[in-house]
Amino acid sequence: MLETRDLHKSYQAGEARVDALRGITLKILAGEIVAITGPSGCGKSTLLHLLGALDTPTSGQVYLEGHPLHSLNDDKLTALRRLKIGFVFQFFHLLPTLTVEENVLLPLLLSGRVNPLARARAHDLLTSVQLADRSHHRPHQLSGGQLQRAAIARALIHQPSILLADEPTGNLDSASSNAVIELITRLARKEKTTVLLVTHSQSVAATADRQIQLVDGRIQS
């Protein structure tokens, strides 16, 4: 469902060029839960951005369900992202002025797809992440673990084919981390969503079906 071929990404920072990805070739099967590990600065977030159509490669190919992300324009990438991809980040990225429920519905609001069915799905997801009683609260009234659970509901509201999570437990204590990982795994299996999970934690990585270890912009194992 996701494939890259000899993917390279370089950043130009003033005079210096940073080669963040140096030839990544991988295949992810539908329904797999894959952990991406590796030291800080090895290119994990860069890879996730390319796989999630948030950025384009310097060279190489990325195919998401057969769509060539490397050769689509910004409008097409945005459309594909809104339809097929869910994101979870380390710092939650919920909008402070919206309620929890509005935050969860946001991906659908952006593409004008909020209807009674969507509201019912938001309610179901909020129940799954144990936040049904917090629907009308604002983000500042929630704990870190609750914020991340709300972010997971938001990432899944549009039934994406792939969920990309960049260190989703990086800002949580170990109890909340376990709950968040358990939730991502359980919901992904239930919804048959493919998951790519960037993590520093070996115990988190061990819960995945498969691990891809990056070192210095390349796959080490």
Ligand SMILES: Nc1ncnc2c1ncn2[C@@H]1O[C@H](COP(=O)(O)OP(=O)(O)O)[C@@H](O)[C@H]1O
């Ligand atoms: N926008 C950017 N401009 C310049 N360099 C960048 C940019 N984003 C990332 N980098 C560099 O690319 C390398 C990989 O970064 P990143 O993908 O964020 O690594 P990781 O997520 O594994 O910590 C690092 O050396 C980082 O400093």
Ligand SMILES: [Mg+2]
């Ligand atoms: Mg990173």
